[in-house]
Amino acid sequence: MIQIPCPYCGLRNANEFASTGEVKPRPDVATATPAVWRAYLYDHRNPEGLVTEGWYHRAGCRKFLVVERHTQTNEIRSARPAGVAS
Amino acid sequence: MAEPAATFLAEAVHHQWTAFPELSNLCYVHGRPAGSPAATVTVPVRPERAELRVWEGIEMVKVGRAQVWRRTSGAAAPHRYSAASLVRHGLTHEPWPRVWRQVPLRPAYDAVIVGAGIHGLATAYHLAKDHGITKVAVVDRGYVGGGNSGRNTAIVRSNYLTPEGVRFYDRSVKLYEALSAELNFNVMFEQRGHLTLAHNDSSLRTMVWRAEVNKLVGVDSSVIGPEEIKRLVPYLDTSTETRYPILGALYHPPGGTIRHDAVNWGYARAADALGVEIHQGVEVLAISTTGDRVRGVVTSAGEIATPIVVNCTAGHASLLCDMVGVSTPVVTHPLQAAVTEPVKAFLSAVVVSGSLHVYVSQTDRGELVFGASTDPYASYSTRGSLEFTEELASHVLALMPGISKIRLLRQWAGLCDMTPDFSPIMGITPVEGFLLDVGWGTYGFKAGPASGEAMATLVATGKTPELIAAFDLARFAEGRLVGEKGAASVGH
Numbered sequence: 117m118i119q120i121p122c123p124y125c126g127l128r129n130a131n132e133f134a135s136t137g138e139v140k141p142r143p144d145v146a147t148a149t150p151a152v153w154r155a156y157l158y159d160h161r162n163p164e165g166l167v168t169e170g171w172y173h174r175a176g177c178r179k180f181l182v183v184e185r186h187t188q189t190n191e192i193r194s195a196r197p198a199g200v201a202s
Numbered sequence: 203m204a205e206p207a208a209t210f211l212a213e214a215v216h217h218q219w220t221a222f223p224e225l226s227n228l229c230y231v232h233g234r235p236a237g238s239p240a241a242t243v244t245v246p247v248r249p250e251r252a253e254l255r256v257w258e259g260i261e262m263v264k265v266g267r268a269q270v271w272r273r274t275s276g277a278a279a280p281h282r283y284s285a286a287s288l289v290r291h292g293l294t295h296e297p298w299p300r301v302w303r304q305v306p307l308r309p310a311y312d313a314v315i316v317g318a319g320i321h322g323l324a325t326a327y328h329l330a331k332d333h334g335i336t337k338v339a340v341v342d343r344g345y346v347g348g349g350n351s352g353r354n355t356a357i358v359r360s361n362y363l364t365p366e367g368v369r370f371y372d373r374s375v376k377l378y379e380a381l382s383a384e385l386n387f388n389v390m391f392e393q394r395g396h397l398t399l400a401h402n403d404s405s406l407r408t409m410v411w412r413a414e415v416n417k418l419v420g421v422d423s424s425v426i427g428p429e430e431i432k433r434l435v436p437y438l439d440t441s442t443e444t445r446y447p448i449l450g451a452l453y454h455p456p457g458g459t460i461r462h463d464a465v466n467w468g469y470a471r472a473a474d475a476l477g478v479e480i481h482q483g484v485e486v487l488a489i490s491t492t493g494d495r496v497r498g499v500v501t502s503a504g505e506i507a508t509p510i511v512v513n514c515t516a517g518h519a520s521l522l523c524d525m526v527g528v529s530t531p532v533v534t535h536p537l538q539a540a541v542t543e544p545v546k547a548f549l550s551a552v553v554v555s556g557s558l559h560v561y562v563s564q565t566d567r568g569e570l571v572f573g574a575s576t577d578p579y580a581s582y583s584t585r586g587s588l589e590f591t592e593e594l595a596s597h598v599l600a601l602m603p604g605i606s607k608i609r610l611l612r613q614w615a616g617l618c619d620m621t622p623d624f625s626p627i628m629g630i631t632p633v634e635g636f637l638l639d640v641g642w643g644t645y646g647f648k649a650g651p652a653s654g655e656a657m658a659t660l661v662a663t664g665k666t667p668e669l670i671a672a673f674d675l676a677r678f679a680e681g682r683l684v685g686e687k688g689a690a691s692v693g694h
Binding site for chain 2: 117118129130131134135137138150151154155157158159160162163164167169187188189190
């Protein structure tokens with residue numbers, strides 16, 4: 117069972133959250149071509165190791181978080197509010 | 203028998219020690235340099251302690267109670283399973299030969315297939331049988347069928363949503379129907395019927411849609427009502443008083459279950475008999491390329507030169523693609539399954555509920571096998587979780603309240619390479635000679651024979667067969683998705 121240290125609510129079970137996947141920069145709307153959008157939508161790194169990903173605390177504070185997690189061990193290194201620089 | 207017994211034993215121990223732990227305790231095997239012949243291994247077992255027995259096509263070394271078998275004659279398996287061979291062995295106590303060889307890795311192959319699961323083995327089998335290409339190595343860092351080919355819930359069906367999907371999976375069902383005879387290995391395919399339950403109007407509408415697409419392609423599917431469901435599966439709660447009342451179901455009579463281990467072993471044995479080499483415990487560390495062409499594979503057992511590498515891995519497909527810089531839309535999610543203690547046979551059909559995220563079937567031993575949707579986050583961990591068990595139990599009991607007293611025996615997880623459209627990725631990549639048979643999400647096992655047949659044709663002819671043309675990697679860049687989510691998963 118994964119537990120996520122929510123900066124607002126403390127250590128909570130992962131099933132209170134929704135994973136929103138890998139955090140990556142959104143293409144510039146003004147210049148992005150369909151190919152760029154498709155790459156943004158579909159191409160994922162999917163590494164076996166540390167990932168920086170988004171989680172949404174839907175059954176808690178309803179805040180979006182940025183979480184560092186290891187995909188082999190599911191160990192969580194850090195969790196901070198989204199939009200706040202680390 | 204030219205070799206002294208000790209050398210033979212050394213080779214046997216080196217290749218088969220995992221199967222004979224007793225023997226490996228008696229012997230000490232030096233690590234050998236990668237690629238060197240196994241005969242350089244030294245074993246301090248006195249030859250006089252080892253009893254050697256030789257039959258036609260097979261040898262056995264006995265040390266104490268441990269036995270090591272080795273086939274001696276060529277590539278072809280001398281044995282064909284039949285009632286007569288069973289009686290003969292029963293009467294004479296002749297040894298059964300090992301069903302596939304364990305040979306040292308050669309320096310070059312015509313094709314290297316990564317992953318000794320059903321997809322890799324079926325591809326190798328069809329390469330050898332349909333196209334006569336036998337200088338093929340199937341390498342796996344684990345063992346035959348040790349990944350998702352041995353972790354799935356062994357359900358076979360073809361009642362998909364898109365015409366491309368239905369045609370493809372129907373080919374697989376047809377191949378499965380003839381597989382026992384084809385491989386001379388009983389894979390215990392039982393077409394018991396497959397029911398996908400609808401608990402609300404929108405899922406009933408999808409069932410009707412699927413039934414119509416299926417009929418159009420010639421697959422036997424129809425939508426049936428609660429009375430007919432009750433007749434087929436009397437233990438289902440079809441009352442209208444429940445949280446998720448059963449409004450109808452997509453009934454697919456050709457669907458059923460199969461023994462997945464037998465499919466793996468059958469393919470491995472048949473491919474080996476045709477000359478294909480299966481290398482277990484050999485991990486691919488890198489894939490070497492010249493320009494945009496595959497040149498060879500660096501493995502934990504040495505380097506291999508090959509013009510063709512087929513990625514038949516599941517759970518680690520994107521990691522292998524990373525080695526050659528091919529980007530895939532695959533995200534790996536664990537999927538958990540569980541099995542109960544055995545009970546008397548009461549459930550004939552396979553029952554699936556998308557709304558309740560569960561599917562259940564009863565094995566020949568009487569155990570109930572449950573599967574669920576994938577875990578809701580990407581991970582390479584195969585640990586089980588309590589949330590899964592809790593959710594599974596509540597959903598299964600909503601369907602069949604009568605089984606509340608049955609205990610779970612165990613739960614496990616497999617790794618599913620999910621794609622955005624819930625369809626697989628088969629075919630060529632920008633790197634010449636690097637072929638994909640990946641992204642099999644939660645539907646890889648039932649597709650094994652058809653994908654093996656098609657991938658073998660692609661390897662042999664260089665042309666993508668029409669059956670799998672829609673499932674190419676380029677479809678994501680070109681916006682031609684084959685949306686199967688409504689029929690491929692229970693997690694929606």
